Amino acid sequence: MSEIKSFSDYTSKYNSNVDFSALFSGTSDSSSVGNTNMLSDYAAIKNGSYGKLMKAYYAKQDAEKLSGKGDxxxxxxxxxxxxxxxxxxxxxxxxxxxxxxxxxxxxxxxxxxxxxxxxxxxxxxxxxxxxxxxxxxxxxx
Known part of the structure; x- marks a missing residue:
């Protein structure tokens, strides 16, 4: 078995078509947007604003049902x-x-x-x- 000394050795030996950039995206600007969105979603859930948003949404849906757009x-x-x-x-x-x-x-x-x-x-x-x-x-x- 040959020894793997670098990441390029690994990709050349196994599967070189796999894109690993998402794992190491901390420094690139284009893919860090996705991580930022995930972190902002987590922050919204943690501080309770997501729950408030969902309650407001479903209250609006209930009001529409009673106002004439409902069943x-x-x-x-x-x-x-x-x-x-x-x-x-x-x-x-x-x-x-x-x-x-x-x-x-x-x-x-x-x-x-x-x-x-x-x-x-x-x-x-x-x-x-x-x-x-x-x-x-x-x-x-």
Whole structure:
């Protein structure tokens, strides 16, 4: 067996067509760009910016799905849920007991005594109207 004293002896004896420049690219400018990219990718992973970028990307994808560019079955399910809640709030608004006068205890502002007054339950009416408006806006969206 012959002795190998240099790298050129090795390449001439075995496989001289193999390009080993990538192994020794620390000094050449053209191939060090690839190593620099790998190091910058590693640095991005290590400091967390890569993770933030991926979270932002997938959040954008989820937003696009919900905004109308997504799956139609998801949109139909969302529309059905919104329509069902609108129907419930409309039924609550049409309830005849909501618009009947009731005996309510209130404090008299002048004397501070509790008196019984026959009036509409304004809190309940306001809550029913707000619920209807919110559900209607959800359906329109």
């Amino acid at each position: 139609t079955s998801q949109k139909l399910t969302l529309m059905k849920t919104s329509a069902d809640s609108l129907k419930k709030s409309a039924d609550a608004l049409n309830d005849s007991s909501l618009l009947e006068k009731k005996k309510i205890k209130k404090k008299d502002e002048k004397t501070g005594e509790e008196i019984e007054v026959e009036d509409y339950d304004w809190d309940k009416i306001t809550k029913a109207v707000k619920s209807f408006v919110e559900d209607y806006n959800d359906v329109v969206k």
